[in-house]
Amino acid sequence: MTPDEYCQKRAADSGSSFYYSFMFLPAHRRRAITALYAFCREVDDVVDECQDPQIAATKLAWWRQAVAKLYAGTPDHPVTLALLPVLGEFNLPQEQLLEIIDGMEMDLQQTRYLDFKALSLYCYRVASVVGLLAAEIFGSQDRKTQKYAHDLGMAFQLTNIIRDVGEDARRGRVYLPIDELQRFEVPVADILNARQSDNFRRLMEFQIERAEQYYAQAMTALPQIDRKAQRPGLVMAAIYRTLLDEIKRDGCQVLTQRTSLTPLRKLWIAWRTWIKG
Numbered sequence: 001m002t003p004d005e006y007c008q009k010r011a012a013d014s015g016s017s018f019y020y021s022f023m024f025l026p027a028h029r030r031r032a033i034t035a036l037y038a039f040c041r042e043v044d045d046v047v048d049e050c051q052d053p054q055i056a057a058t059k060l061a062w063w064r065q066a067v068a069k070l071y072a073g074t075p076d077h078p079v080t081l082a083l084l085p086v087l088g089e090f091n092l093p094q095e096q097l098l099e100i101i102d103g104m105e106m107d108l109q110q111t112r113y114l115d116f117k118a119l120s121l122y123c124y125r126v127a128s129v130v131g132l133l134a135a136e137i138f139g140s141q142d143r144k145t146q147k148y149a150h151d152l153g154m155a156f157q158l159t160n161i162i163r164d165v166g167e168d169a170r171r172g173r174v175y176l177p178i179d180e181l182q183r184f185e186v187p188v189a190d191i192l193n194a195r196q197s198d199n200f201r202r203l204m205e206f207q208i209e210r211a212e213q214y215y216a217q218a219m220t221a222l223p224q225i226d227r228k229a230q231r232p233g234l235v236m237a238a239i240y241r242t243l244l245d246e247i248k249r250d251g252c253q254v255l256t257q258r259t260s261l262t263p264l265r266k267l268w269i270a271w272r273t274w275i276k277g
Contacts, residue, residue, distance in 0.1 A: 003082035004031055007038035010079075017243075017261070020270040021236040025138075032090060032137045033232070035082035040100060040130055042079055047107045048171075056108055060101055067097050090137050099129045111173045112188075116210075119177055120154070127160075128153030131233070138230050142223035145230065151221060152233050155214035159240045162207050162247060166194055166255040176207065194255040204252035208244055215241055231274055238273040239266050 001009070011019050011034050022033045043063050050056035070080040071087070071094045086092065103125025113119040131153030135145055161168075161175045168175060169191050181188060184203035189195075215237055222230060239261065247259045261269075 001078075003078040004035070006078035007031075007035045007082045010038040010041050017236060017239045017266055020239065020263075020266045021232040023270060024235075024274050025232060028089070029137055029139070031082070032086040033134060035079060035086055036092070036130070036133055036137065038079045039083065039097065043101055043104050044126075047104050053108045057105070060105055060108075063101055064098060067094060067101070070094075070097075086137075092133055092136060096129050096133055099125050103127075103129070107173070113175060113177050115177045115179045119175060122175075123154050123157040124150075127157035131156070134233065135230060138232055140226045140229060142226055144221055144223045145226045148218045148222040148226075148230070149233070151214050151218035152237060155211050155218060156236065156240060158207065158211035158214060159244055162204065162211060163243065163254060163259060165191065165204070167258055169194065169255070176203065180206065191255070196253065196255055200255070201252045204254065205248065208248055208252075211244060212241070235270045235273045238269050242269060 016037075018037055022030050022037075025033065043060065046056050046059045046063070050059065066075070066077050066080050069075055070083055073084070075081045075084050083092075103122060106122050106125065113122065128150045131149040132146060135149035140146075165174075165176065172192075174181075174188055174191050176191070178188075180203065181191075184206065185199050186197070186203050190197065190200060218233075218237070227234075242265075243259060243261060246261070247254060250257075250259060253259075
């Protein structure tokens, strides 16, 4: 299996909506974004699948060394081997790959966030940085596209947090800011024990509204000159906004179920959005 094939398998096996967003890209950009996505999957899985925090920290330290070897021109993992030719074609700063690892390490160090400012740093590291790197791969001519990429990354991560409240709680993690739990009178114990309430629904509607604001900000910030190049992000946004609509329509039952769209529906949304440009 070649490094590119390894990354392609990682992307396809994940079942992620991201896979559908870059299906229609030219081959060289598709290979690049698939390698970047595979890198994100590798470091994310370290935290999600490793029960022992010390072992997870050791593995993330290994990935830091792997990134250093990549930028030294001596990669030794299928993902970094696939990324090597990408570095010469696109501007992908080493510090941004390391920031993604910083975000994963936050999951090992804390399971609660006092306020949205604290959560924003996490979202920036694990999602907005990825958005900035992806925007570079897709191609841009206007610096304002970086604002679009940042806000779209925030919107994606907030959507993930909303969708995965119950799943994260079963891992002992609560990403919803503590001060907002208090404002809506939702005890952390209700989240951890999957106790649905009207207060919880109102809290989640507030979270959805904020995510929708980030989507709106991103769309406003995207310069017309870069709109065609950035279509993969628009595809992803269309899929994720549809997911948010489904969660809201279901009464925000995220404590006991994980709302998802079928592959066929994702493909239809992807194709329709791509054609619209």
